[in-house]
Amino acid sequence: MAFEDLQEKITPNQPSREASPARGASVPQDAAIPSERMSLREWQASQKIDRDAQVKITKLSHMRYQHPDLAEITTFLRDFGMSVAQKAEGKRWFKGYGTDQYVYYAQEGEKRFLGGAFEVESYAELEKATRIPGASAIQDLSDAPGGGHMVTIIDPGNFPINLLYGQTPKPAGPMPSILQTNYEVQKPRVATFQRFSPGPAAVHKLGHYGLCVTNFPEQLAFYTGYFNLVPTDFLYVDDGEAGKKDVAAFLHIDVGPAYTDHHTFFMSSNPTAHVHHCSFEVHDFDSQNLGHEWLAKKGYKSVWGVGRHILGSQLFDYWWDTSGNMVEHYADGDLVNEETPVGWGEAGHESLAVWGPECPKWFLD
Secondary structure (H helix, E strand, C coil), X not given: CCHHHHHHHHCCCCCXXXXXXXXXXXXXXXXXXXXXXXXXXXXXXXXXXXXXXXXXXXXXXXXXXXXXXXXXXXXXXXXXXXXXXXEECCEEEEECCCCXXXXXXXXXXXXXXXXXXXXXXXXXXHHHHCCCCCECCCEECXXXXXXXXXXXXECCCXXXXXXXXXXXXXXXXXXXXXXXXXXXXXXXXXXXXXXXXXXCCCEEEEEEEEEEECCHHHHHHHHHHHECEEEEEEEEEECHHHCEEEEXXXXXXXXXXXXXXXXXXXXXXXXXXXXXXXXXXXXXXXHHHHXXXXXXXXXXXXXXXXXXXXXXXXXXXXXXXXXXXXXXXEECCCEECCXXXXXXXXXXXXXXXXXXXXXXXXXXX
């Protein structure tokens, strides 16, 4: 009996229920962004944001954490794909293969989040930042790789944010791999073979970090008012009679017509304030999966992944570091600019990934 006949016998007079094949496409932003949208400049005008008064940041530079065991976190970060750029008593700077002198700073002490660090476009912008409530004086970073100066600001939720200027970039290192891919029709890879070596997924740069905040509107107004951080996407919940309420935002750096990562900073509403995770870019899907296997074999604890996000489109895998902080690898993220509309979508675990392991129920807690 043919398969088609067997199927008809089991489910007589019913149409075939064969599943549609999985499909993927790189679609233009107008097709991908939800129908509920607003132009970026229109959104800024609705919030009465003075763009000329903002401190102009240009990129995300590095993360800063305090760890109880510096030797232990050094081993983890090496296994995660970083290398030590410089050592000092009670301090470590870790680099990737990009042009940033370091992508992670760690100092010894009780577990503590010391904030993300953004580069600003001039020393004058650093001076402007000192006038923001909760800002420090300008600090000298001559002991750090590449030097420079930094201002630390405490935001309304008591989280630090660091602003950096004057660091000398380093030469970029080699990419971990350069691959050609053969598809079912186009097969450019002829008489060459794909070969890999196991090891950590080498980190290129810091891509973004995220906070869980107790006063979402206040935090959003702080970051989008004082800095040129702008929303790419909002997630909302519908409270019925109270209407829709924004509970999460993916923010990118507004650099006008130039393209930048889909999000550099993320925040979500939560009953308890804490850092959620920080995320580092790796080269490609193979590098990411090799790194995932490497960390698993070393006995580190996976949080979620490997999978692919919907908003931002990144391939992701999340891990707990040895101090209990969440860190992420990602590859193949979206790029946006000032022409990308602000989009709104409904919040929920099902909105986080298009494929991958089931999202932990506590992931956004």
